[in-house]
Amino acid sequence: MLKILFIYSIFLYYIVHRISCECVPNNNVAKTETFQLVYEWKFVNFTWLSHEEYEQSVSNGNYVPGNIVMLGVKYYKDKFYLAMPRIKKGSPVTLAYVPKVPEDGNYLNPLLTPYPDWMTHTSNDCEKTLQNLQSMEIDNDGIMWIIDGRRIDKTDHKCPPKIVLLDLNNRGQMVQSYVVPDEVCSHENCFLNDLVLDDADGGYAYITDASFTDPGLIIYSRKQNRAWKVRDDTMFAEEAARNFTAHGILQPGRNNINGIALQQKSKKGGNRLLYYTAQSALAMYSIDTELLLNESLAKTELLHKSIVNVGNKIAQSAGMIVDSAGQLYYGIMTEDAVYRWDTEKPLSTQELIEKNPELMPWPDSYSFDKSGYLYLLASNVDRFAAGKLTRNDYNFKLLKLFTGTCSYLY
Numbered sequence: 001m002l003k004i005l006f007i008y009s010i011f012l013y014y015i016v017h018r019i020s021c022e023c024v025p026n027n028n029v030a031k032t033e034t035f036q037l038v039y040e041w042k043f044v045n046f047t048w049l050s051h052e053e054y055e056q057s058v059s060n061g062n063y064v065p066g067n068i069v070m071l072g073v074k075y076y077k078d079k080f081y082l083a084m085p086r087i088k089k090g091s092p093v094t095l096a097y098v099p100k101v102p103e104d105g106n107y108l109n110p111l112l113t114p115y116p117d118w119m120t121h122t123s124n125d126c127e128k129t130l131q132n133l134q135s136m137e138i139d140n141d142g143i144m145w146i147i148d149g150r151r152i153d154k155t156d157h158k159c160p161p162k163i164v165l166l167d168l169n170n171r172g173q174m175v176q177s178y179v180v181p182d183e184v185c186s187h188e189n190c191f192l193n194d195l196v197l198d199d200a201d202g203g204y205a206y207i208t209d210a211s212f213t214d215p216g217l218i219i220y221s222r223k224q225n226r227a228w229k230v231r232d233d234t235m236f237a238e239e240a241a242r243n244f245t246a247h248g249i250l251q252p253g254r255n256n257i258n259g260i261a262l263q264q265k266s267k268k269g270g271n272r273l274l275y276y277t278a279q280s281a282l283a284m285y286s287i288d289t290e291l292l293l294n295e296s297l298a299k300t301e302l303l304h305k306s307i308v309n310v311g312n313k314i315a316q317s318a319g320m321i322v323d324s325a326g327q328l329y330y331g332i333m334t335e336d337a338v339y340r341w342d343t344e345k346p347l348s349t350q351e352l353i354e355k356n357p358e359l360m361p362w363p364d365s366y367s368f369d370k371s372g373y374l375y376l377l378a379s380n381v382d383r384f385a386a387g388k389l390t391r392n393d394y395n396f397k398l399l400k401l402f403t404g405t406c407s408y409l410y
């Protein structure tokens with residue numbers, strides 16, 4: 001009897017553990033070779049508190065649909081969280097969500113619900129508000145790590161850049177907040193672009209700081225509530241890769257370190273490698289995270305010596321992600337294509353998954369669920385930047401690809 005109870009409790013533990021925190025790809029789904037549409041939007045609209053609120057926001061210019069862009073996506077427990085950097089005036093919310101399955105069954109133009117609530121986006125209190133973010137990441141405990149650190153836009157940023165942790169399992173309650181010091185990221189020109197999480201020693205975030213004058217890699221320790229930055233020439237745009245064309249629109253400028261990806265947790269032997277690349281560049285680099293985590297060592301010449309050029313991408317790119325099997329996925333902006341690279345092999349073995357300018361314009365932000373799907377947020381951000389967004393087109397697309405894997409967090 002005791003033995004049966006014992007076996008039963010082990011069985012129960014196993015089931016509960018699997019359901020709550022493990023990656024369980026659905027083996028019944030066939031791998032797809034191409035991306036499928038989940039949601040698409042012409043313009044962004046919200047679940048307003050009241051119709052009066054909506055009408056007032058339209059008339060006073062707080063809500064200008066054509067001035068809102070979605071650039072970051074992360075999936076957690078049946079919701080897609082979306083980051084909307086406030087690049088132009090008239091963007092009332094910087095973080096919101098849509099349910100995985102729409103209540104009304106309509107996958108076109110779903111309304112976004114501000115997260116955690118409206119107040120967080122309208123408050124004048126720097127400690128409570130979210131101001132301008134482009135990306136976030138969610139750890140295995142359901143804590144969302146937000147880099148509220150876009151300060152390059154000439155909109156309305158009164159508050160210094162911050163790193164904010166919200167508990168998604170407790171109505172988005174703020175569990176930690178950190179003001180990024182001016183010497184780590186200039187309060188006038190900070191541009192925290194993207195991040196990955198490492199659960200070593202209480203948790204770290206590695207963040208790309210795409211600032212135009214002082215780009216670098218920022219390491220934030222949750223336990224110490226402290227950050228430091230390392231700088232290297234490899235984090236700047238490449239002069240020869242400055243100008244590229246997407247959708248017939250020239251993308252000039254020096255866009256520095258941008259895409260970041262961390263080797264999967266299950267990687268055996270040695271420390272995890274961090275991959276990074278500038279947007280206006282071809283070279284991809286890797287660095288051992290062990291060095292980055294030792295601040296004093298990382299600020300010596302050992303940093304430059306430890307950075308490895310792993311090869312050239314097909315062309316200019318932005319966001320990227322590694323899955324639990326060590327495959328790195330990234331988008332190529334000049335082709336509107338997504339490529340896959342098995343990080344155990346040379347980068348030259350990278351393969352095209354799909355090229356589709358209609359379906360995946362500017363394929364930029366990635367996220368995995370726990371049942372084997374990769375999600376991609378693509379948008380007409382290049383047209384948005386050029387002031388050429390039109391109401392007739394579906395400008396934002398959320399896509400999925402069944403890979404049968406989970407994210408690098410596993």
Ligand SMILES: *[C@@H]1O[C@H](CO)[C@@H](O)[C@H](O)[C@H]1NC(C)=O
Nearest residue numbers: 045046047048051054065111
């Ligand atoms: C935006 O959404 C509100 C409902 O929250 C709706 O009343 C309004 O008509 C929508 N506006 C547009 C332009 O679709």
Ligand SMILES: *[C@@H]1O[C@H](CO)[C@@H](O)[C@H](O)[C@H]1NC(C)=O
Nearest residue numbers: 239240241242243250252253
């Ligand atoms: C990039 O474009 C700028 C002007 O748009 C031009 O001055 C510069 O020479 C170009 N650089 C390269 C490497 O093509």
Ligand SMILES: *[C@@H]1O[C@H](CO)[C@@H](O)[C@H](O)[C@H]1NC(C)=O
Nearest residue numbers: 290291293294295296297298
């Ligand atoms: C950083 O590395 C140095 C040299 O190996 C070592 O003495 C020091 O203890 C390390 N610091 C931390 C915080 O691990």
